[in-house]
Amino acid sequence: MKKTINVTRSSMPSYEEYCEEIKELWDSRWLTNMGAKHQQLQSELEKKLSVPHVTLYTNGHLALEAVLQAMNLPAGGEVITTPFTFASTTHAIVRSGLTPVFCDVNDIDYTMDVTKIEKLITPKTVAIVPVHVYGNICDVDAIQQIAEAHGLKVVYDAAHAFGAFYRDQSAACFGDASMFSFHATKVFNTIEGGAVCYHDDTLVKKLDDQKNFGMSNAEYIPYVGYNAKMNEFQAAMGICNLRHLDAEIAKRKAVVAQYRSHLSGIKGIRLCPEQPEVISNYAYFPVVFEEAFGADRDAVCAALGAEGVGARKYFYPLTNTFDCFHGAYDVNQTPVALQISERVLTLPLYADLSMEDVDRICDVILRCQK
Numbered sequence: 001m002k003k004t005i006n007v008t009r010s011s012m013p014s015y016e017e018y019c020e021e022i023k024e025l026w027d028s029r030w031l032t033n034m035g036a037k038h039q040q041l042q043s044e045l046e047k048k049l050s051v052p053h054v055t056l057y058t059n060g061h062l063a064l065e066a067v068l069q070a071m072n073l074p075a076g077g078e079v080i081t082t083p084f085t086f087a088s089t090t091h092a093i094v095r096s097g098l099t100p101v102f103c104d105v106n107d108i109d110y111t112m113d114v115t116k117i118e119k120l121i122t123p124k125t126v127a128i129v130p131v132h133v134y135g136n137i138c139d140v141d142a143i144q145q146i147a148e149a150h151g152l153k154v155v156y157d158a159a160h161a162f163g164a165f166y167r168d169q170s171a172a173c174f175g176d177a178s179m180f181s182f183h184a185t186k187v188f189n190t191i192e193g194g195a196v197c198y199h200d201d202t203l204v205k206k207l208d209d210q211k212n213f214g215m216s217n218a219e220y221i222p223y224v225g226y227n228a229k230m231n232e233f234q235a236a237m238g239i240c241n242l243r244h245l246d247a248e249i250a251k252r253k254a255v256v257a258q259y260r261s262h263l264s265g266i267k268g269i270r271l272c273p274e275q276p277e278v279i280s281n282y283a284y285f286p287v288v289f290e291e292a293f294g295a296d297r298d299a300v301c302a303a304l305g306a307e308g309v310g311a312r313k314y315f316y317p318l319t320n321t322f323d324c325f326h327g328a329y330d331v332n333q334t335p336v337a338l339q340i341s342e343r344v345l346t347l348p349l350y351a352d353l354s355m356e357d358v359d360r361i362c363d364v365i366l367r368c369q370k
Helices: 015-022 038-051 060-070 087-095 139-152 204-209 232-243 245-263 298-306 333-339 355-367
Strands: 053-057 077-079 099-102 125-129 153-157 175-182 196-200 269-271 283-290 342-346
Touching: 015 060, 015 232, 038 053, 038 204, 038 355, 053 060, 053 204, 053 298, 060 087, 060 175, 060 196, 060 204, 077 087, 087 099, 099 298, 125 139, 232 245, 245 283, 245 342, 283 298, 298 342, 298 355
Parallel strands: 077 099, 077 125, 125 153, 153 175
Antiparallel strands: 053 196, 175 196, 269 283, 283 342
């Protein structure tokens, strides 16, 4: 029986390292509510990412909701975003009382097409929520210029971009805020978890209060909040994983290089080019299968599955086609995103994926070619 290769595998420290990190929790019995591990991870992330403020959350989705709500954007205001993303991005906008307006993506790195943003701006537009995709960084310079010209907030969904840098700045540094996911499948994980990185000092107390049921203290509750606090066991996992981040990214880089050695230059296969001035985190390896390959994405996915190889149609379907938004959007207004969503497959990628397994995966794919 052939070995199963999952599409992802969580990075973890050694059992002994994690046990040592959490040992003191049995003395303190402080397991949540922003204890010592939480504070340590927050401080280490601020240093690692070169940002003045990091607020930690139990997951990335609530982190994105929180920062959108903390900015006091007018109810019903329009937010320009992309449908080529995970459900969370669009849902966070809607759950914050805002209206998504979908901008198409470019066909090179699948991030928001900056040439199409301004025509979507109306008097109701209040913010832009671009998405760094697969570790590819948006055109942050153009987006910032547009936002400043129109007085708009910019909040990046940077769930895929932890550890990525543009012009020697971490992905955390751009816009008014950036949200990261620390889900178990990400380059850096805290089991579950997430964070908002930002520069505005006035948001610190508000974000901390919001994630603790809106309570400023036991007798003063100024906000309608929720329970979104990262617990100490999550924070401890993050402290451990952060020590190994650079080594993990280096291993992922080697896996990507092996994929490229097999799949570059193959007729009908499109790979994302390396972005100039970007240091990638090698979060995902997307492959787009065009007609010239002779087998479509679904056929390749099925062939991989038959060989015990997990692959993911990521992102499919587009968020502007979800049943919960039925009839609200015309998917033909984002034709590039639609085309990519129907042709893209992300291949297995994690730090300890062996080169032999990469060879096996590529062999299955190339056998599909006609």
